[in-house]
Amino acid sequence: MTEEPNLLGAFLRARRELVTPEEAGVPVLGVRRVPGLRREEVAMLAGISADYYLRLERGRDRNPSLQVLESLARVLRLDDDTRAYLLGLAAEKPRRQQRQRRETVPPSTAKFVAMLPVPAFVEGRYLDVLAANPLATALSPRLVAGANRLRDVFLDPGEQALFPDWEGAAAGLVAGFREAVGTDTHDPRVIELVGELSLASPLFRQLWARHDVRPRAGAAVPFNHPQVGEITLNREKLLIAGTEGIMLVVYHPDPGTDDADKLAILGSAMLTPVVPHIPAAANRHDTQNGESSA
Numbered sequence: 001m002t003e004e005p006n007l008l009g010a011f012l013r014a015r016r017e018l019v020t021p022e023e024a025g026v027p028v029l030g031v032r033r034v035p036g037l038r039r040e041e042v043a044m045l046a047g048i049s050a051d052y053y054l055r056l057e058r059g060r061d062r063n064p065s066l067q068v069l070e071s072l073a074r075v076l077r078l079d080d081d082t083r084a085y086l087l088g089l090a091a092e093k094p095r096r097q098q099r100q101r102r103e104t105v106p107p108s109t110a111k112f113v114a115m116l117p118v119p120a121f122v123e124g125r126y127l128d129v130l131a132a133n134p135l136a137t138a139l140s141p142r143l144v145a146g147a148n149r150l151r152d153v154f155l156d157p158g159e160q161a162l163f164p165d166w167e168g169a170a171a172g173l174v175a176g177f178r179e180a181v182g183t184d185t186h187d188p189r190v191i192e193l194v195g196e197l198s199l200a201s202p203l204f205r206q207l208w209a210r211h212d213v214r215p216r217a218g219a220a221v222p223f224n225h226p227q228v229g230e231i232t233l234n235r236e237k238l239l240i241a242g243t244e245g246i247m248l249v250v251y252h253p254d255p256g257t258d259d260a261d262k263l264a265i266l267g268s269a270m271l272t273p274v275v276p277h278i279p280a281a282a283n284r285h286d287t288q289n290g291e292s293s294a
Contacts (some may be wrong), residue, residue: 006059007183008089013057014211015076016042023077037075046071063091080181085213089183105131109240109248118252118263119233123149123216125180125245126189127173135263138270139225139233139251150177150193154201162223164230167203169221174207175214180245216247227269228262 017036018253021028025039043053048068056063064072069090069193072239073083103124105113111133119139121132127149136143142152142159152159153170163169181190194242197204222232240246253259 005185006062007185008062008086009057009059010071011086011211012042012053012076014209015078015082018210019075019077024075034137042072042075045075062090069277081215083215085179085182103128103130103243103246103248106240106242113248113271116250117267118250119143120248120250122240123237123247123249126150127177127180130246135267136251137265139223148193149173150197150204154197154204162225164222164224170203171207171212172214172219174204175212176207176216178211179213179215221251225262225266228266231262233261233263234261 008048016039016105019036021032021037021041024037024041025035026045033071034040039053040050040276043050046053046068048071052061056064066087067088070083073086078086103126105122109122113122113131113133116133117135119133119136121136122130124130129145129147131145132143139271140152140159142156149179150173153163153173155168158165181187185194186191194208198208210256216237218234218236220232221235222230225231231253233253236248236250236252238248238250253263
């Protein structure tokens with residue numbers, strides 16, 4: 001039987017390395033060999049013994065009290081979302097069966113996405129694109145069923161070029177992915193994605209090691225589109241009822257803005273029919289032979 005991964009210890013270690021002594025109010029004396037705070041400094045600031053904190057990081061004690069967790073969250077300067085993630089790591093949960101479950105889009109949701117007049121797609125728990133309407137694909141050719149947002153943002157130069165702040169967008173995506181999978185890091189699909197991207201992308205490897213957590217929520221997203229130039233759209237992410245973490249993602253502009261006009265242009269370009277070119281010689285040949293092109 002394989003040993004349970006020490007998620008709590010890995011999280012504590014990663015987060016203390018992100019807090020500087022100055023932020024924590026710790027005097028800096030001499031040369032420091034570690035980034036961020038030392039273990040004994042975290043323990044002192046949290047009001048626990050250094051030995052007990054060491055046991056937490058090494059996985060020898062995985063059930064700290066709520067009071068200890070709250071103290072650690074304060075010392076590590078965690079926001080509300082990351083604090084909730086920490087509490088979830090320490091909660092005792094039965095281990096889920098390690099099998100991949102196929103994510104399916106409810107038929108009514110698929111119809112709704114298809115009829116929306118703005119870019120929309122359905123995003124699974126692993127950030128797979130499960131369905132997308134044509135305007136979403138016009139916004140990004142990678143927004144098609146079967147694609148994966150993590151792979152595209154980290155590995156496809158065309159997708160990276162869409163975002164003026166590509167690294168910021170990538171960081172938000174990783175933080176949302178970690179929030180979506182929670183403590184299920186033993187899930188085969190999570191292992192597959194994290195392993196593949198850690199090998200292929202130094203930036204992903206760096207961001208994943210930070211243990212940042214952020215809900216998949218709405219935001220204003222700027223794009224640098226090859227057809228319409230700079231355009232900013234409001235992104236909404238809405239949980240689809242009756243599913244496990246499947247989200248409806250919709251991009252919409254502020255009414256009456258240049259962004260709305262640019263999205264309309266993008267939609268018009270998408271709907272413009274392509275008239276096939278018939279060489280004049282071939283056309284004369286058909287006419288001479290009494291053939292009709294109707």
